[in-house]
Amino acid sequence: MNDMAKPPRSRAAKWTRRGFIGAGVLAGGALIVGVAVRPGNPVGKLGPIVAGGEGEQLVNSWVKIGADNVVTAIVPHCEMGQGAHSVLAQMLADELDADWSLVRVMQAPADGNYVVTDTARGFVAPGTLDAPDWLEPTWNGLFTKISQLGDVMITGGSSSIRTTGQRTMRIAGAAARQMLIAAAAREWGVPAAEIVTANSMLSHAASGKSAPYAQFAAAAAEEDMPQTPALKQPKDYRLMGTDAPRTDIPEKVTGAAQFGIDATVPGQKLTYAAVRKVPVPGTRIASMKADVAKTMPGVLQILNMGDFLAVVADSYWQAQQALNTIEAEYTKSESAIRSSADQFAAFAAALDQAGDQGGKELVGKGDVAGVLSVSAKTFTAEYRAPYLAHAPLEPMNATVWVRDGQCEIWTSTQVPLMARSAAAKAIGLSADDVTMHHPMLGGGFGRRLEVDYVVMAARIGLATGYPVKMIWSREEDTQKGLFRCADLSRFTGGIDAKGRLVAWNNVFTQHNDPAEACDAPFYDVPHKSIRVAEAELHLPFAAFRSVDHSQQAFFVESFIDEAAHAAGRDPVEFRLAMLGNSPRHKAVLEKVAAMAGWGTRPAAGRGRGVALVQSFGTIVAEVVEVDMSQGKPRLTQVWCAADPGFAMNPDGFRNQMEGGIVFGLTAALHGEITLKDGAVEQGNFNDYPMLRIDECPPIAVEIINADPVHLGGAGEPGLPPIAPALANAIFAASGKRIRELPIAKHFA
Amino acid sequence: MVKFTINGEAKSVEADPAMPILWVVREQLGLTGTKFGCGAALCGACTVHLDGQPVRSCSTPIGEAEGRAITTIEGIAGPEGELTRVQQAWISEQVPQCGYCQSGQIMAATALLRDNPRPSDADIDAAMAGNICRCGTYVRIRHAIKVAAGIEPARVVPLSGGAKA
Numbered sequence: 082m083n084d085m086a087k088p089p090r091s092r093a094a095k096w097t098r099r100g101f102i103g104a105g106v107l108a109g110g111a112l113i114v115g116v117a118v119r120p121g122n123p124v125g126k127l128g129p130i131v132a133g134g135e136g137e138q139l140v141n142s143w144v145k146i147g148a149d150n151v152v153t154a155i156v157p158h159c160e161m162g163q164g165a166h167s168v169l170a171q172m173l174a175d176e177l178d179a180d181w182s183l184v185r186v187m188q189a190p191a192d193g194n195y196v197v198t199d200t201a202r203g204f205v206a207p208g209t210l211d212a213p214d215w216l217e218p219t220w221n222g223l224f225t226k227i228s229q230l231g232d233v234m235i236t237g238g239s240s241s242i243r244t245t246g247q248r249t250m251r252i253a254g255a256a257a258r259q260m261l262i263a264a265a266a267r268e269w270g271v272p273a274a275e276i277v278t279a280n281s282m283l284s285h286a287a288s289g290k291s292a293p294y295a296q297f298a299a300a301a302a303e304e305d306m307p308q309t310p311a312l313k314q315p316k317d318y319r320l321m322g323t324d325a326p327r328t329d330i331p332e333k334v335t336g337a338a339q340f341g342i343d344a345t346v347p348g349q350k351l352t353y354a355a356v357r358k359v360p361v362p363g364t365r366i367a368s369m370k371a372d373v374a375k376t377m378p379g380v381l382q383i384l385n386m387g388d389f390l391a392v393v394a395d396s397y398w399q400a401q402q403a404l405n406t407i408e409a410e411y412t413k414s415e416s417a418i419r420s421s422a423d424q425f426a427a428f429a430a431a432l433d434q435a436g437d438q439g440g441k442e443l444v445g446k447g448d449v450a451g452v453l454s455v456s457a458k459t460f461t462a463e464y465r466a467p468y469l470a471h472a473p474l475e476p477m478n479a480t481v482w483v484r485d486g487q488c489e490i491w492t493s494t495q496v497p498l499m500a501r502s503a504a505a506k507a508i509g510l511s512a513d514d515v516t517m518h519h520p521m522l523g524g525g526f527g528r529r530l531e532v533d534y535v536v537m538a539a540r541i542g543l544a545t546g547y548p549v550k551m552i553w554s555r556e557e558d559t560q561k562g563l564f565r566c567a568d569l570s571r572f573t574g575g576i577d578a579k580g581r582l583v584a585w586n587n588v589f590t591q592h593n594d595p596a597e598a599c600d601a602p603f604y605d606v607p608h609k610s611i612r613v614a615e616a617e618l619h620l621p622f623a624a625f626r627s628v629d630h631s632q633q634a635f636f637v638e639s640f641i642d643e644a645a646h647a648a649g650r651d652p653v654e655f656r657l658a659m660l661g662n663s664p665r666h667k668a669v670l671e672k673v674a675a676m677a678g679w680g681t682r683p684a685a686g687r688g689r690g691v692a693l694v695q696s697f698g699t700i701v702a703e704v705v706e707v708d709m710s711q712g713k714p715r716l717t718q719v720w721c722a723a724d725p726g727f728a729m730n731p732d733g734f735r736n737q738m739e740g741g742i743v744f745g746l747t748a749a750l751h752g753e754i755t756l757k758d759g760a761v762e763q764g765n766f767n768d769y770p771m772l773r774i775d776e777c778p779p780i781a782v783e784i785i786n787a788d789p790v791h792l793g794g795a796g797e798p799g800l801p802p803i804a805p806a807l808a809n810a811i812f813a814a815s816g817k818r819i820r821e822l823p824i825a826k827h828f829a
Numbered sequence: 830m831v832k833f834t835i836n837g838e839a840k841s842v843e844a845d846p847a848m849p850i851l852w853v854v855r856e857q858l859g860l861t862g863t864k865f866g867c868g869a870a871l872c873g874a875c876t877v878h879l880d881g882q883p884v885r886s887c888s889t890p891i892g893e894a895e896g897r898a899i900t901t902i903e904g905i906a907g908p909e910g911e912l913t914r915v916q917q918a919w920i921s922e923q924v925p926q927c928g929y930c931q932s933g934q935i936m937a938a939t940a941l942l943r944d945n946p947r948p949s950d951a952d953i954d955a956a957m958a959g960n961i962c963r964c965g966t967y968v969r970i971r972h973a974i975k976v977a978a979g980i981e982p983a984r985v986v987p988l989s990g991g992a993k994a
């Protein structure tokens with residue numbers, strides 16, 4: 082379904098569950114089977130690391146059962162609000178026939194035994210095993226650097242359910258169940274096939290015997306690890322597909338949940354570091370004047386680290402107060418880009434040079450130039466997207482203690498093993514000398530796939546030698562991190578005499594991940610040329626929630642809408658007519674149109690817009706209704722229909738759609754990072770505003786479970802359609818076409 | 830030396846009276862449920878109650894708490910840890926995502942419902958607009974406030990029932 086050239090390691094082989102385990106065994110490398118069920122029983126090795134509790138017995142790498150019959154799922158992904166901890170435990174618990182009220186979640190330690198090997202398979206050791214098709218284009222680029230480091234313990238790409246859930250947690254749960262049954266059968270002297278499991282209990286009807294799992298946990302650990310445990314069919318799911326309440330929510334309503342910023346160092350007094358990085362990327366601190374800061378209360382150390390300043394004090398507030406008094410001069414930047422206008426001029430120059438046919442072709446089929454020259458109607462459009470900061474509500478921070486050739490780190494991160502390696506390298510230690518604690522994240526959104534802040538804290542810790550908690554101010558967080566790229570994208574469309582989109586010519590400058598984000602291959606468009614003409618970015622890049630989809634969906638679905646209007650056709654009908662070969666996409670679009678009452682006339686001053694995007698394996702269509710009667714957009718309702726294949730926890734999935742939509746609305750309406758003298762101009766939520774509750778429309782979400790085998794993601798796919806749906810709604814209501822984000826600045 | 834009560838307990842701390850309540854509470858008293866989001870009274874993550882009124886603790890000096898009562902997220906449940914109806918509604922409606930903003934959201938909602946037991950949508954928007962949720966849980970916050978107010982029914986969470994494939 083994708084015209085894009087496949088990366089070289091793409092394989093045609095079909096992925097199956099049995100294929101996974103079988104292939105792992107056949108290939109024989111530890112990496113392959115290690116993810117789900119390692120060959121042999123790893124209790125001895127992993128037990129001491131994760132089974133600290135009284136009377137707890139580790140049954141296999143991913144599940145332990147306590148004397149109180151509590152089942153603990155050991156989850157290798159981070160919890161950053163997406164619900165991964167809970168839903169992965171839910172998948173494991175279903176296969177284990179565990180009582181959900183007795184299931185707990187433990188964050189897997191940052192230990193090599195808990196690398197997310199499903200990811201490693203595709204990147205570290207490509208070619209050892211077939212991987213599902215969706216994995217290839219989506220993951221190819223995003224995690225290249227991870228494959229280089231080999232530190233694959235990551236949370237990103239809306240992938241936890243699809244990879245670890247499907248191919249590790251479920252297998253671990255099923256294997257554990259089988260091992261418990263085997264142990265009970267041996268003890269009771271009855272055939273294993275006659276033992277029934279439910280609600281964390283084993284029972285045998287004929288003999289009347291029954292026992293809680295806990296009773297056989299130790300014996301089960303002695304059993305061989307089954308290599309191909311049977312997994313449930315959807316009709317037998319008891320927890321999967323239900324709204325099992327999230328395990329992490331109770332502690333998030335009492336203030337007890339621990340985030341990276343809440344870290345303490347046991348038995349030690351903490352100190353606090355406030356930091357100021359150089360304002361322009363790539364520059365250095367030329368000089369600083371810290372006379373006043375030195376005399377301020379609580380100040381312990383003032384550090385000039387070359388690329389940033391740090392003040393260490395007894396309290397964070399004292400550190401920040403002192404830092405505010407320091408005057409610094411910086412070296413000159415080599416970048417020719419000083420302003421946002423310079424940045425967009427660089428984009429435009431690259432696109433001018435590429436022209437109608439230049440640049441690197443990403444998708445090419447048919448004869449675009451030829452067809453455009455004979456099209457009944459052609460139109461052009463140029464779209465712009467600004468830089469964006471991720472702005473997780475928990476600012477970047479890390480707590481470190483470096484002493485005696487050892488380092489301990491507490492931080493919120495999506496990549497604990499990468500963070501560990503990077504910190505170790507920065508302070509001249511080996512990764513084995515660094516212990517990583519990674520509690521919950523106060524938001525990630527891709528920002529915490531980067532390890533810059535952890536490295537900074539480690540360098541401060543090396544300088545102090547005592548425990549120190551570094552916290553970025555909100556201003557630092559907005560200005561000095563890494564960013565969703567800005568971009569410019571140019572289209573030419575050709576419409577034939579029957580009002581069909583027959584030619585699609587497009588060129589833009591930023592191509593990251595997923596590689597396919599620039600295309601909408603489900604639409605049947607016969608002649609297509611999509612190209613990238615690379616242009617330099619002034620600000621460093623980090624994946625942003627939905628990555629390239631966050632800007633490409635705005636470009637592509639605005640273009641499709643313009644095509645519909647150029648053809649004089651209804652935007653839904655126009656799209657449906659191109660979905661003849663994509664029944665699932667068609668069903669999703671029809672569903673959202675029905676939810677929104679698309680055929681009915683909106684109230685005076687209002688208009689509706691639609692967009693359809695597939696990202697991270699999930700198909701999402703959204704309709705926005707906007708009221709323009711006051712001269713600027715007010716959202717009155719959002720409808721969302723989504724097909725993730727199968728929603729493991731429908732309520733959790735809905736929550737992610739709602740969250741993705743709100744995150745996307747912030748970007749669509751308000752989000753803009755601009756440059757002045759090479760530095761970011763925005764600082765806090767006053768000039769980099771977030772959507773607030775009073776701007777948030779009601780959001781209705783419906784789920785279509787169309788394919789329980791091939792699952793899509795949840796964390797990101799809600800975001801991409803919302804910006805184009807809103808821009809298309811504004812056009813429908815007012816005739817004003819928005820081709821440049823953010824929207825609010827057109828109505829200021 | 831500043832004297833105040835926190836969650837019902839009398840305390841005196843050695844602190845510059847200009848130091849924001851937030852840092853005293855987090856660093857000196859070890860109550861980390863109150864969060865730092867912006868430091869500029871723009872996000873609400875640091876919301877606590879001062880004599881029952883919601884304030885932005887990042888921008889309220891501890892000196893202002895002299896002789897007054899501070900309540901943080903850790904102090905709203907009952908003596909046996911019974912959750913308030915706001916906290917219960919936050920669970921039944923599965924509001925939090927990352928959870929980082931939620932202490933502040935709950936403190937703001939608690940104050941709202943005490944002053945206005947049956948808020949309209951507009952009342953909710955007005956009272957809660959100072960609290961940013963970057964994860965985007967606003968739809969659920971609005972609903973959970975109505976559940977806590979008894980205006981809308983709490984959701985019954987089905988625990989099983991099989992797949993809907």
Ligand code: FES
Nearest residue numbers: 866867868873887
């Ligand atoms: S941290 Fe106080 S309002 Fe944001």
Ligand code: FES
Nearest residue numbers: 927928962963964
């Ligand atoms: S739940 Fe993450 S910021 Fe609100």
